[in-house]
Amino acid sequence: MHRLNRILVLTGAGVSAESGIPTFRGKDGYWRNLDPAKLATPEAFAKDPGLVWEWYRERRQRIRNAQPNAAHNAIAKLAQHAQEFLLVTQNVDDLHARAGSPKQKMVQIHGDIFVTRCSRCDFQFRDTGRGGSPEPPAPSAIYPHSGRLRACPERKSNGSIATTSAQPDQEQKDIPKCSKCSALMRPGVVWFGEQLPWDELRRVENYLEAGPCDFVIVAGTTATFGYIIDWALRAIASDGTLVEVNPEETPLSRFATQRLREPAAIALPRIVDELVIYRSSKL
Numbered sequence: 001m002h003r004l005n006r007i008l009v010l011t012g013a014g015v016s017a018e019s020g021i022p023t024f025r026g027k028d029g030y031w032r033n034l035d036p037a038k039l040a041t042p043e044a045f046a047k048d049p050g051l052v053w054e055w056y057r058e059r060r061q062r063i064r065n066a067q068p069n070a071a072h073n074a075i076a077k078l079a080q081h082a083q084e085f086l087l088v089t090q091n092v093d094d095l096h097a098r099a100g101s102p103k104q105k106m107v108q109i110h111g112d113i114f115v116t117r118c119s120r121c122d123f124q125f126r127d128t129g130r131g132g133s134p135e136p137p138a139p140s141a142i143y144p145h146s147g148r149l150r151a152c153p154e155r156k157s158n159g160s161i162a163t164t165s166a167q168p169d170q171e172q173k174d175i176p177k178c179s180k181c182s183a184l185m186r187p188g189v190v191w192f193g194e195q196l197p198w199d200e201l202r203r204v205e206n207y208l209e210a211g212p213c214d215f216v217i218v219a220g221t222t223a224t225f226g227y228i229i230d231w232a233l234r235a236i237a238s239d240g241t242l243v244e245v246n247p248e249e250t251p252l253s254r255f256a257t258q259r260l261r262e263p264a265a266i267a268l269p270r271i272v273d274e275l276v277i278y279r280s281s282k283l
């Protein structure tokens with residue numbers, strides 16, 4: 001049976017899937033229909049900031065309309081009961097926070113979609129309240145197929161995203177500018193080719209360096225990025241338990257002590273209840 005002294009939870013897009021937020025690489029994932037190189041890189045932003053903002057505004061709107069699911073709730077409950085706890089999420093949505101996971105026990109390693117930051121200086125802000133973009137979303141941004149973002153059927157054979165009735169004036173107006181230095185503001189997320197945020201990385205490292213974990217859960221991620229596997233393995237050290245929650249096999253699977261091929265909203269409440277009951281019986 002497991003102790004609940006030190007826990008690390010690593011999550012990815014699959015945890016928010018049951019809240020209606022698309023994953024990236026799955027069957028209905030964003031990267032199936034859209035090209036990351038045109039939406040999630042510094043080069044894409046330099047080339048067409050309007051298109052990038054349009055995509056992020058759509059995603060913000062979708063997240064605002066979503067609710068945390070049973071997986072987010074279970075992780076928040078685990079944070080309350082573990083002696084030491086850290087959640088590292090790759091998700092830029094705010095569903096873990098809205099489920100009650102405390103900020104001081106959570107690292108958003110790929111940033112926060114509701115932060116708007118300057119592309120040049122250090123100015124940034126986050127909408128208070130329930131997420132939200134600071135400016136009214138562009139009219140075309142709310143409805144996925146009314147703007148320039150087009151999914152597979154309209155995708156050109158060369159893999160680029162089809163552009164339709166773009167209105168440059170309207171789009172320029174919708175791109176926020178920095179009130180300190182007038183450069184373009186950008187979403188506060190990590191794009192391909194960018195460094196992970198140093199402070200957040202430091203928080204993960206500090207937690208790992210402070211001692212091994214009894215229990216590590218990796219849920220809803222393809223673990224595409226090497227650091228996810230690295231953190232999970234360093235955390236369990238020689239005798240921790242590593243549980244993977246994912247309906248599909250991933251590169252992490254072969255290292256897992258237990259592989260739960262179930263949706264996170266089914267598996268996580270059960271795991272957390274078992275852990276919490278066990279801990280209560282030991283007190």
Ligand code: OAD
Pocket residue numbers: 011012013014015017018023024025026029040090091110190191192219220221222223224245246247248250262263264265
């Ligand atoms: P992916 O879209 O790569 O993977 C989602 C994973 O969730 C897949 O392995 C699915 O099998 C699994 N999954 C789907 N539904 C699930 C459910 N209901 N319960 C549990 N698991 C489920 O998303 P991430 O691994 O989070 O980065 O992607 C990592 C990063 O790649 C993202 O943060 C984003 C993306 O490009 C950046 O934008 C920098």
